[in-house]
Amino acid sequence: xxxxxxxxxxxxxxxxxxxxxxxxxxxxxxxxxxxxxxxxxxxxxxxxxxxxxxxxxxxxxxxxxxxxxxxxxxxxxxxxxxxxxxxxxxxxxxxxxxxxxxxxxxxxxxxxxxxxxxxxxxxxxxxxxxxxxx
Amino acid sequence: xxxxxxxxxxxxxxxxxxxxxxxxxxxxxxxxxxxxxxxxxxxxxxxxxxxxxxxxxxxxxxxxxxxxxxxxxxxxxxxxxxxxxxxxxxxxxxxxxxxxxxxxxxxxxxxxxxxxxxxxxxxxxxxxxxxxxx
DNA sequence: CTGTATCCAAACCGATACTG
DNA sequence: CAGTATCGGTTTGGATACAG
Numbered sequence: 001x002x003x004x005x006x007x008x009x010x011x012x013x014x015x016x017x018x019x020x021x022x023x024x025x026x027x028x029x030x031x032x033x034x035x036x037x038x039x040x041x042x043x044x045x046x047x048x049x050x051x052x053x054x055x056x057x058x059x060x061x062x063x064x065x066x067x068x069x070x071x072x073x074x075x076x077x078x079x080x081x082x083x084x085x086x087x088x089x090x091x092x093x094x095x096x097x098x099x100x101x102x103x104x105x106x107x108x109x110x111x112x113x114x115x116x117x118x119x120x121x122x123x124x125x126x127x128x129x130x131x132x133x134x
Numbered sequence: 135x136x137x138x139x140x141x142x143x144x145x146x147x148x149x150x151x152x153x154x155x156x157x158x159x160x161x162x163x164x165x166x167x168x169x170x171x172x173x174x175x176x177x178x179x180x181x182x183x184x185x186x187x188x189x190x191x192x193x194x195x196x197x198x199x200x201x202x203x204x205x206x207x208x209x210x211x212x213x214x215x216x217x218x219x220x221x222x223x224x225x226x227x228x229x230x231x232x233x234x235x236x237x238x239x240x241x242x243x244x245x246x247x248x249x250x251x252x253x254x255x256x257x258x259x260x261x262x263x264x265x266x267x268x
Numbered sequence: 269c270t271g272t273a274t275c276c277a278a279a280c281c282g283a284t285a286c287t288g
Numbered sequence: 289c290a291g292t293a294t295c296g297g298t299t300t301g302g303a304t305a306c307a308g
Binding site: 269270271272273274275276277278279280281282283284285286287288 | 293296302304305306307308
């Protein structure tokens with residue numbers, strides 16, 4: 001052998017499958033938003049649709065279903081005259097928030113660097129791209 | 135209008151684009167692992183390959199390149215006889231760790247529930263699926 | 269050893285239309 | 289109002305082979 005492999009100094013083995021479990025939930029394009037909006041209290045299907053302009057009913061339904069199955073939110077049918085359904089985060093679902101906040105925090109710094117490029121002239125994104133930034 | 139839309143009680147607007155900036159980096163299938171292994175100190179290309187059995191050189195190269203461009207890691211060519219390249223997290227890259235840890239933490243609970251199913255008989259994954267769980 | 273090129277399968281997402 | 293069905297475009301990731 002030409003070069004020797006150094007022992008990895010990481011304190012613990014990387015929990016890939018564990019990370020994947022969470023990423024499957026918050027890794028979607030809309031899931032962080034759904035969780036965020038739900039963190040303010042229970043919310044109906046149509047309300048969530050209005051909260052997130054551009055989301056198709058299919059996506060919302062799919063994500064909601066996945067999240068319910070994973071046990072991070074609860075679906076409750078309200079017996080009103082026009083049927084309405086409320087979605088609310090469970091305790092488990094609320095635990096996703098710190099992760100999302102952590103992501104948003106570092107994402108903020110990432111984005112700042114992305115736009116400023118730290119003095120480098122290399123920025124192909126002129127700052128202010130039309131994402132769904134409220 | 136039949137039903138009135140309740141005002142969203144979420145404390146702040148969900149920073150979707152900001153989240154996306156971070157998710158683009160840690161949302162990949164291998165990126166969390168790369169960051170984790172790099173958190174133990176600088177590491178070479180081949181070492182990372184051994185750390186993560188199953189990753190193709192293309193993926194590793196692609197992710198490494200993206201992360202370098204985003205400024206979360208630095209690439210350094212060591213002038214040794216067989217050429218070797220070391221990758222190391224930058225300060226900015228180290229800031230990704232808290233987010234990954236937060237994800238892993240809630241992912242752990244998610245996975246526990248996923249396997250136990252809380253007394254329900256509904257689990258189509260018999261626990262112990264062959265993911266890259268070290 | 270350190271990558272890059274090509275091909276290919278699967279997942280994700282969006283738009284539209286339609287049902288209960 | 290609250291979804292489901294279907295179609296298609298785009299992206300992502302894996303396998304393999306090859307190059308500097």
